[in-house]
Amino acid sequence: MTKETKTYHIGDAAITRIDELSLAAFQFGTLYPGGDPRALERHQGRLEAGSFDPATGTFIQSIHSWLVRTPQHTILIDTATGNDKNRPDMPPLDRLNEPFLARLAAAGVAPEEVDHVLLTHVHADHVGWNTRLVDGRWRPTFPNATYIFSRVEQAYGESLAKGAEPTGAARPDPALGPALRKPADRVYDDSVRPVIEAGLARFIAVDGSEVLEGISFIPTPGHSVDHASIRLVSRGEQGLFAGDVMHHPLQVYEPLLNSCFCEFPEAALRSRNFVLEDAAESGATVFTTHFAQSSVGRIKRTGGRFAWRFL
Numbered sequence: 379m380t381k382e383t384k385t386y387h388i389g390d391a392a393i394t395r396i397d398e399l400s401l402a403a404f405q406f407g408t409l410y411p412g413g414d415p416r417a418l419e420r421h422q423g424r425l426e427a428g429s430f431d432p433a434t435g436t437f438i439q440s441i442h443s444w445l446v447r448t449p450q451h452t453i454l455i456d457t458a459t460g461n462d463k464n465r466p467d468m469p470p471l472d473r474l475n476e477p478f479l480a481r482l483a484a485a486g487v488a489p490e491e492v493d494h495v496l497l498t499h500v501h502a503d504h505v506g507w508n509t510r511l512v513d514g515r516w517r518p519t520f521p522n523a524t525y526i527f528s529r530v531e532q533a534y535g536e537s538l539a540k541g542a543e544p545t546g547a548a549r550p551d552p553a554l555g556p557a558l559r560k561p562a563d564r565v566y567d568d569s570v571r572p573v574i575e576a577g578l579a580r581f582i583a584v585d586g587s588e589v590l591e592g593i594s595f596i597p598t599p600g601h602s603v604d605h606a607s608i609r610l611v612s613r614g615e616q617g618l619f620a621g622d623v624m625h626h627p628l629q630v631y632e633p634l635l636n637s638c639f640c641e642f643p644e645a646a647l648r649s650r651n652f653v654l655e656d657a658a659e660s661g662a663t664v665f666t667t668h669f670a671q672s673s674v675g676r677i678k679r680t681g682g683r684f685a686w687r688f689l
């Protein structure tokens with residue numbers, strides 16, 4: 379891949395995208411089941427050619443990680459899908475063989491140099507490179523890293539992987555509203571449990587407190603049981619890694635659209651509005667996980683609505 383990769387700066391932190399996949403998999407009705415198709419008609423003119431193919435009506439999306447280098451740390455935020463993962467229910471993600479680690483190397487980072495992996499949530503396309511297949515076993519890809527993620531996501535994933543009804547710490551907060559779906563099978567077993575068993579996991583409460591210098595996990599639940607957006611503050615500048623609060627720029631213009639992957643639709647909607655308000659207010663640089671093009675932009679408020687501008 380010869381695509382030019384830009385490095386962004388938030389204060390002392392340098393942020394580079396590490397690509398895994400480019401997707402042109404979904405039309406409106408598939409990505410936003412039950413959404414009003416007029417939402418697309420209203421805003422199609424605002425969607426750039428790199429984000430939407432008008433000839434086929436297909437959204438163009440990305441799956442990638444964010445490499446964050448600070449003076450102290452080498453951090454990956456989310457770890458994409460991973461190679462060799464058995465995902466028969468998700469054909470575009472099934473048994474990939476992508477040069478993700480070569481792209482990380484091209485950015486100047488060997489797996490051993492990553493000291494923290496921060497996960498917005500435990501879904502197939504965000505935790506996959508946590509592990510890789512070595513001699514038939516799933517081993518941590520980043521052996522010197524601490525993997526930081528929500529205790530609730532861990533407990534929920536563990537209990538579903540065991541086929542148990544989530545109780546105690548694993549029980550979803552009733553305030554999330556009803557769950558429309560559950561995380562995909564196998565993901566916890568092949569991509570999360572091995573890093574816990576290797577002693578590399580640090581479970582946190584997603585409550586906005588600092589987990590590393592200038593970095594905090596902001597509660598934005600709904601897409602998953604305890605989905606977090608990750609805020610990075612350095613020298614007065616702010617970046618927001620919004621995970622799957624949105625899957626495409628269309629949702630900036632039409633925040634009522636929930637994707638087909640959102641588990642708790644009522645909470646997902648509230649969290650999307652929270653992030654749009656927060657990012658418009660703060661002027662944060664927003665780093666998305668599934669927008670195509672640069673995946674990076676700013677949110678502005680215009681006449682009672684929000685607008686997206688790629689950076």
Ligand SMILES: [Zn+2]
Binds near residue numbers: 504667668
């Ligand atoms: Zn995702």
